[in-house]
Amino acid sequence: MELVNGMSDQELIESVLKGNTACYRGIVLKYQQQVFRICIGFTHCNEDAEDLCQEAFMQAFCSLKGFKFQSAFSTWLYRIAVNACLNFKRKAASHKTYLQGGTLDEIDRTLNIKHAGRADDYIVFEKEIAARLHSAIAGLPGKQRVAFILSRYEKLPQKEIAAMLDTTTGAVEQLLQRANEHLRKKLRGFYEENVK
């Protein structure tokens, strides 16, 4: 377990609960990138992901008293982040304010660096695939989407995903297989039309 200022998660949490709020900074610094990646997986938008990340840490802080150390703190925190993202998506869908493709510029920049020297057409093609992938991920059924994002964006082991979803590792494996199949179907048409 990674220690922050020589303190474990449990020590940091106990210190926060004793009233030493400043110790919470250590927890935020330790998990912010992981929580952010989960939020990016749901929103594909930097600004929204940062807002959700902040919201997740605030919610975790307020509920810290309820954390009983029965699971890893990260599992508990990721579950809060996932719930915040799902609520956000639900609200965004009802208000129709959700703008897709927020991270496409970032992807574009990264792909430009990685594919330096490759034809511009190829980069445009991958950017289009990225937009279609985002849309396909958003279209996945609830548990498949959560399992896929936790597995691909945060690279969590199936055991941890199973703990978060209150299910078995076998069920998670099935969810991931179905999610991959669903996404492949969605991307197949465009890919086959454009790649000769």
Place this chain on the structure above:
Amino acid sequence: MKELENKEFEELIGRIIEAEREIPVDPLLAERVMTTLLREPEKRPVSPFYVRLFPYFVKAACIVAALVSGVYLGTLSPAGGGYQDNSGQLALHDGYIEGLDVLLNE
């Protein structure tokens, strides 16, 4: 036309997701969280000791107030203007005695 094989699919989405995974979080996020937490103390999971002890302070103050007022009221005479001495007998205050003297002298 080229079919999207499993391997190509994995590579394709792997590259896209990896590009998103590389996006760094705002380094000021922790500062923002901490500023919000310190600005909104009601969101703290535990209150400072003086907030936690506040109900006890109130109870203690009420008990003291009740005792003081009880003692004070207990010393007042039900006849109005008098008070009870330690023996519990009604005693007359100076003003009443002075008035009595005036009447007797008349």
